[in-house]
Amino acid sequence: MIGIEQKLENYCEEHKITGAEKKELEKKLEDLIEKSKFECGEALGIITTQSLSEPATQMTMRAYHFAASAGIRMASGLPRLIELFDLRKEIDNVTTIHLLDNSRESAEEIAKNIVESKLNDVLLNIYYDIPNFQVTLEFSGLKELDMTLESVLSVVKKYVKKYPSSIADKVINLEEIKTYSEFRVLKQKLIELSIKGIKGTKETIILNGDDGWTIQVKGGSFEKFMLVDGVDTKNTTTTDVMAVKSVLGVEAARNALIKEISKTLEEQGVGVDKRYIGVVGDVMSVNGSLEPMSRYGLMKSKQSVLARLNFEETIKILFDSAVNNKKDDLNTLISNLVINQVCQVGTGTVKLKWKV
Numbered sequence: 001m002i003g004i005e006q007k008l009e010n011y012c013e014e015h016k017i018t019g020a021e022k023k024e025l026e027k028k029l030e031d032l033i034e035k036s037k038f039e040c041g042e043a044l045g046i047i048t049t050q051s052l053s054e055p056a057t058q059m060t061m062r063a064y065h066f067a068a069s070a071g072i073r074m075a076s077g078l079p080r081l082i083e084l085f086d087l088r089k090e091i092d093n094v095t096t097i098h099l100l101d102n103s104r105e106s107a108e109e110i111a112k113n114i115v116e117s118k119l120n121d122v123l124l125n126i127y128y129d130i131p132n133f134q135v136t137l138e139f140s141g142l143k144e145l146d147m148t149l150e151s152v153l154s155v156v157k158k159y160v161k162k163y164p165s166s167i168a169d170k171v172i173n174l175e176e177i178k179t180y181s182e183f184r185v186l187k188q189k190l191i192e193l194s195i196k197g198i199k200g201t202k203e204t205i206i207l208n209g210d211d212g213w214t215i216q217v218k219g220g221s222f223e224k225f226m227l228v229d230g231v232d233t234k235n236t237t238t239t240d241v242m243a244v245k246s247v248l249g250v251e252a253a254r255n256a257l258i259k260e261i262s263k264t265l266e267e268q269g270v271g272v273d274k275r276y277i278g279v280v281g282d283v284m285s286v287n288g289s290l291e292p293m294s295r296y297g298l299m300k301s302k303q304s305v306l307a308r309l310n311f312e313e314t315i316k317i318l319f320d321s322a323v324n325n326k327k328d329d330l331n332t333l334i335s336n337l338v339i340n341q342v343c344q345v346g347t348g349t350v351k352l353k354w355k356v
Contacts, residue, residue: 004029035275041349043333048276055270056081080264084241084257085280087292093240095217095225098232102212110230111204111215116197117145119152119190126190128183135163135183137172137190145196155195160186198224211235223247245290254285304328306335 008029012022038044056078075083075092083091099106124140142148149167156165156172163174163186177183201220206213217225222243226233238244239260245253258274258281265272283298284291291297299311305328309317320326328335336343 004033041346043343043345044279046333046345048279051272051276052280055265055272058270076264076267081261084260084264085293087242087284087290087297089242091240092218093220093222093238093243095220095222095238095240096236097215097217097225097228098211098235099213099215100230100232104206104208104213106230107206107213107215110228111206111217113196114198114201114215114217114220114225114228115204116194116199116201116220119156119193119195121145122147122152122195123191126187128177128180130180133176133178135174135177135186137174139171147196152195155193156190159193160189198228242290250285250288250290253290254281257281257284257290302332304330304332304335306330306338307332310334310338 008025012018012025017025082088097110099110119137122139122141122145123137125138126135128135139149139152142152149170149172153165153167153172156174160174163176165172165174167173174186177186198220202218204218205216207216208214222238222240223246225231225238226236226247237256241253241257241260244256258277261277261280262272262274265277280293284293287301291301293299295308295311295313299308302308305317305321305326309321330336330339330341331344333343333345342348
């Protein structure tokens with residue numbers, strides 16, 4: 001196995017790095033190795049847990065802040081930490097879109113095209129002609145969305161295939177709706193029908209900062225944002241860690257998780273060494289995927305029965321383990337602590353005999 005020093009030598013040789021630049025890299029490597037050292041038997045997991053949870057108890061229970069200088073409100077403080085550790089799916093994610101063409105015109109064009117518009121936004125009237133089994137849709141404001149009746153009809157035909165539809169006298173008619181119950185279901189579906197933009201995109205705000213023109217977006221699909229023409233995919237980011245994992249992979253998701261945890265703590269004035277946050281990122285992504293810090297994630301995968309019953313579902317786990325005759329090898333800190341035995345940590349990792 002090639003040592004880390006040899007890897008550095010190979011890297012410098014490959015990239016033709018010599019002299020002062022090489023010495024600077026060697027110094028950075030030495031500092032990194034020195035920072036990464038810890039004593040044999042040190043309880044890194046316990047120290048990490050305490051380093052994060054103790055200051056978190058002083059954080060605001062319910063708090064919101066505005067992403068950058070935009071008026072997009074998102075969770076912060078303890079609620080945001082819970083979202084990150086539990087990998088919650090239903091969150092108000094905010095995406096910061098960077099542009100290939102750094103101009104206001106490009107930002108306005110992309111923002112206009114990605115924000116979601118529903119049929120209800122341009123629907124003036126919808127009524128049911130009972131004798132003719134027909135539903136009629138009247139519209140207003142299509143020009144503002146750069147849409148026509150024909151483009152709306154194509155969307156309606158795509159998602160409402162059960163009933164024939166057509167344009168007549170500047171309205172859209174849907175045929176063969178035979179009962180009022182059918183009309184009620186159809187009406188609700190039409191009102192919620194997305195006719196333009198990326199589904200779920202609630203609002204967009206254009207900003208001009210140190211990074212040039214950017215677009216702050218609330219909601220929507222990170223994957224679909226990345227496919228929009230004119231978007232700088234290398235610099236576009238989102239607060240939705242699971243979306244990062246789905247689009248860019250587990251390593252990018254780990255980095256995003258560490259970044260979001262660090263940012264949340266810093267916003268609350270809480271100082272935590274980034275190495276501890278890195279340990280959390282490593283633990284949650286060690287299996288090649290992201291697993292939440294919950295009984296359905298990391299705790300579920302633990303082999304130690306005593307370690308699992310220490311977390312939330314004590315009676316259920318204890319009963320299941322007894323019925324299935326499960327054993328515990330007592331190779332974790334928690335399992336030894338539960339039975340009042342010396343933990344295999346610190347001085348407990350060393351066994352000495354005193355010879356008289």
